[in-house]
Amino acid sequence: xxxxxxxxxxxxxxxxxxxxxxxxxxxxxxxxxxxxxxxxxxxxxxxxxxxxxxxxxxxxxxxxxxxxxxxxxxxxxxxxxxxxxxxxxxxxxxxxxxxxxxxxxxxxxxxxxxxxxxx
Numbered sequence: 635x636x637x638x639x640x641x642x643x644x645x646x647x648x649x650x651x652x653x654x655x656x657x658x659x660x661x662x663x664x665x666x667x668x669x670x671x672x673x674x675x676x677x678x679x680x681x682x683x684x685x686x687x688x689x690x691x692x693x694x695x696x697x698x699x700x701x702x703x704x705x706x707x708x709x710x711x712x713x714x715x716x717x718x719x720x721x722x723x724x725x726x727x728x729x730x731x732x733x734x735x736x737x738x739x740x741x742x743x744x745x746x747x748x749x750x751x752x753x
Contacts, residue, residue: 674739680751685725687748691741693718698740701725703733716741727752 648660673690687699697716701709709730714723725737730752737748 674746674748676737676748676750680753681727682753683728685727685737685750685752687723687725687737687739688720689716689723689739689741690720691716691718695741697721697723698738699723699725700738700740701727702736702738703730704736709735 644664646663649657650660651657675688676685677688679685689697691697694715694717697714699710699712699714701711703709710726712723712725714721716723727735727750732752735750735752737750739746739748
């Protein structure tokens with residue numbers, strides 16, 4: 635498996651060479667490689683009110699969100715159900731002081747940390 639391939643739509647073809655040197659190409663194969671990096675976004679960033687997490691899921695699942703400031707202080711923890719497809723979750727941040735925050739998102743055992751700036 636090619637682990638260096640970026641996420642998104644990928645088309646593969648194999649070039650096969652037999653023992654006597656003849657080459658042939660396989661049919662194209664389409665693969666959709668979803669990565670957490672391309673399916674989780676925070677906006678507006680920077681922002682001055684609530685943050686919105688936009689996340690795509692392949693199936694119905696549970697989502698855990700933990701928000702911390704740069705000192706590690708917990709700002710909010712949320713557990714949200716999400717559906718297959720795109721989901722938008724509002725993170726209540728309108729009363730947070732200006733600064734940098736880290737939003738930890740966990741779904742299906744995968745953890746992603748997103749940086750968000752509150753102005």
